[in-house]
Amino acid sequence: MSFQNITFSKSELARYNRHIIIPEFGIAGQEKLKAAKVIVVGSGGLGSPLLLYLAAAGVGTIGIVDFDTVDDSNLHRQVLFGVNEVGKPKVLAAKQRLEQLNPHIEIIAYNTQLTSKNALKLISDYDVVADGTDNFPTRYLVNDAAVLAGKPNVYASIFQFEGQVSVFNYTNKQGEVGPNYRDLYATPPPAGLIPSCAEGGVLGVLPGIIGSLQANEVIKIITGLGDPLSGKLFTFDALSFETRTFNISKNPLTYKIKELIDYEQFCGVKAVEKKIKEISAEEFQTWKDDGEEFQVIDVRETNEYETVNIGAHLIPLSQVIDRADEIERERKVVVHCKLGGRSAKAIRQLEEHFGFENLYNLTGGITAYLELNNVNEILK
Amino acid sequence: MATIIIPTPLRKFTNQQTRIKVGGENIQQSINELISEFPDLKKNLLEDNGKIRNYVNIFIGNKDIRDLLNEHTLVEHDTVISIVPAIAGGSSNQL
Numbered sequence: 001m002s003f004q005n006i007t008f009s010k011s012e013l014a015r016y017n018r019h020i021i022i023p024e025f026g027i028a029g030q031e032k033l034k035a036a037k038v039i040v041v042g043s044g045g046l047g048s049p050l051l052l053y054l055a056a057a058g059v060g061t062i063g064i065v066d067f068d069t070v071d072d073s074n075l076h077r078q079v080l081f082g083v084n085e086v087g088k089p090k091v092l093a094a095k096q097r098l099e100q101l102n103p104h105i106e107i108i109a110y111n112t113q114l115t116s117k118n119a120l121k122l123i124s125d126y127d128v129v130a131d132g133t134d135n136f137p138t139r140y141l142v143n144d145a146a147v148l149a150g151k152p153n154v155y156a157s158i159f160q161f162e163g164q165v166s167v168f169n170y171t172n173k174q175g176e177v178g179p180n181y182r183d184l185y186a187t188p189p190p191a192g193l194i195p196s197c198a199e200g201g202v203l204g205v206l207p208g209i210i211g212s213l214q215a216n217e218v219i220k221i222i223t224g225l226g227d228p229l230s231g232k233l234f235t236f237d238a239l240s241f242e243t244r245t246f247n248i249s250k251n252p253l254t255y256k257i258k259e260l261i262d263y264e265q266f267c268g269v270k271a272v273e274k275k276i277k278e279i280s281a282e283e284f285q286t287w288k289d290d291g292e293e294f295q296v297i298d299v300r301e302t303n304e305y306e307t308v309n310i311g312a313h314l315i316p317l318s319q320v321i322d323r324a325d326e327i328e329r330e331r332k333v334v335v336h337c338k339l340g341g342r343s344a345k346a347i348r349q350l351e352e353h354f355g356f357e358n359l360y361n362l363t364g365g366i367t368a369y370l371e372l373n374n375v376n377e378i379l380k
Numbered sequence: 381m382a383t384i385i386i387p388t389p390l391r392k393f394t395n396q397q398t399r400i401k402v403g404g405e406n407i408q409q410s411i412n413e414l415i416s417e418f419p420d421l422k423k424n425l426l427e428d429n430g431k432i433r434n435y436v437n438i439f440i441g442n443k444d445i446r447d448l449l450n451e452h453t454l455v456e457h458d459t460v461i462s463i464v465p466a467i468a469g470g471s472s473n474q475l
Contacts, residue, residue, distance in 0.1 A: 046469070134469030159467040162388040185466040189424075189435045233437075235464060237388070240398065244462060246439045249447055 003028070003035035006060075012104050016058050029223040030058060034105075036222040039063035039126040041114055041142050043094045045207030046132030046156050046214060048080040053215035054130075055098040059222070061106045062098070063126055066090045067113040077204040113271065114138055116260035119145035130154045130218055132211065136188040137263035137271040143168060143181035144257045152221055152228075155181060156214040161203050161238040163210035166248070167217050170230035178230035183251045188267045206238055276347045279334055279360040281368040287334075294332040298366070299346045304338065308375075310366060312336065320346045324354050336362035336369070382410050382459040389465055393420040407438060408451035410461060425463070437464040 008030070013020070016030045038059050040047050043066040054062055070078070070085045070093055085093040091109035098107050110122060114133075123129055123145045131142045131153055139157070146153035146169050153168040168180040213234070220226045233246045264270050279287070287294060298305055298312035305314045315323045317337070327333055327350065335343040343361050350356045362369065381401040386394050394400060400417070404410035411432065415422045425436055431451070432438060438445045439462045445453045455461065 042469075044469075136466070136468045139468055157467045157469055159469070160388045162467070164464075164467060184437065186434045188468075189433070189466055233464065235387075235462075237398075244439075244442065246437075246442045246444065246462070246464065247447070248437075248444055251446065 003031040006031040006034045008034070009104070012058070015102075015104070019057070024225055025223065029225065032223050033058045033219070034060040036128065037061040037063070037126040038128045038130060038218055038222075039065065039123060040130045040132060041065045041138065042132035042134060043078075043080065043090045044068070044074065044132065044134060045077040045158065045202065045204075046211040047094070048078045049208050049211035050130055050132055050156075050215045050218070051080060051094055051098060052101065053212060054218060055102045055105060055107070057215070057219055058102065059105060059218075061108065061126075063108045063110060063122065064091045064094055065110040065112065065114050065122060066094075067111060077202065077207050079208065114141060114145075116141060116263065119260060120149055123149045123151055126151065128152050128154060128218055128221055130156075130214060132156060132214065135271050136267040136269060139181060140188065140266060141260065141263045141271075144260055147180050147257045148260070152230075153180065154214055154217045154221065156210045158202055158206050158210050160201060161206060163206055163213075163236045163238075165210060165213045165217065165229060165234040165236075166232060167221065167228045167230045170221070170228055172230065179248050179250045180254075180257075182257070183254045184233060184248050186251070186254060188269075191268045203238055209238070210236065276344055276351070277360045278363050280363050281372040284334060284362055284369060285372060287332075292332070294334055295328045297327060297333060297335045297343075297346075298337070299335060299342050300337050300366075308366070308370070310336075310369060317342045317346050320349055321353060324350060324356075327356070327359075329356065329358060332358050332360060334360045334362050337365050339365040339367055341365075381457060382455040382461055384410065384414055384461045384463065387463055387465055389467060390421060390424060390463065393424065394418045404455060406449075406451065406455060407432075407440070407445055407453045407461065410455050411438075411451070424465070435466045438462070439464060 019025050019030050020027050036059050038054055040051055043051060043064050068090050070081045070088055070090055072086055080094050080097050089111045091111045095107045095109040119141055129146045129151050133139055143153055152170040155166045155168055157164045170178045217229055221228050231248055233248050235244050296312035298309060298314045299317045299320060301316050315326060335347055337343040340361060340363050347359045347361055350359060381403055384400045384402055386398050400414060402410045402413040404413050425433060427433055440453060440459055
């Protein structure tokens, strides 16, 4: 990263004045930022504050990798976006927002999923990688690609009220390379053991705190100020307001990364889950009232069905694959369970194995439907 | 008695308790005591052979027990043991 030929316009000097007047930072620090190229993987909860602060700070080139679109449920924490961006690709919405924030920098949007095929090429073009992803396969992929490309990987992760930050694969001034994610966690937890945010949620402000700390580490690495969080794992508990910084070291037994692998297989989970079609209890009622033609499948257990049902055809979740021929293909099919979780699973299995395209998940399940109709049945 | 700090993802197995006092002379004994009190933690913390799972990091103070004597690391009455599991973020879609 060469910053010798960097120059600033008057308006840039005015914008970055409060950086430049810090004695340790000075014009040299700002030049390093402008010369730097940072790639941010994930423009969600962590990516939002991270990108806002990197852009505001004047990082000259920022790449953003994400394939997702903005959803209503993102807005409680993904402060890059507003209601006008719902439905738009996140990277494009982010680019637009960041260009408004700082027109002096270049934002490159990669509206794609980071994969074993494109990761090395994307990351090699940048000086620093920042990992703001939300799943284990992509975390191991980002880590391994950063190691192979020889780039520092600024890592952050969140769950409910708790966050983690570290700097992996950082080469210090003595040329020593610090630990990477695999030194800390050799393998991911098996699917279903450690609960995920998708089950447990996340406090909206938490990624704001943790993503800002991540931005701080990126800026420190670029400018050479202070001590990066290499060889350390920082944790923050928002409820107790306890922070801890643990020492981590290279593990001689850690798997030696030689090439990028199939990370979904390695982690036993998918990095991206295809969205399934949904129908609310209200829409379902409207379909019924309008005399729309459709089949209803209940994937709960027989005893649950006997307690209360809405006249659906019963195929318990464990049997849907074997009894898929009982599900119609010509008409729309509404699949329900008690709350919507098992029916979503059933739909994914049916779509994956048999290519169904006419299945709708009843959100909130039979519970929401009965509530809508003021039926006070006891659902066990 | 040492104190074990339970991380957010595992608190549902400890009735939301965040700090638990345990006996035991070393990490293995302390963890076993924790599990005997909260058996649902077992599958998250231990392999079938009783070894601590490698996606769970255990620290004494700020030191990784892998840099000490692993599960044989001694604990004192004022030792603070932190369990730090891997967390990924918003998505963990099972195959």
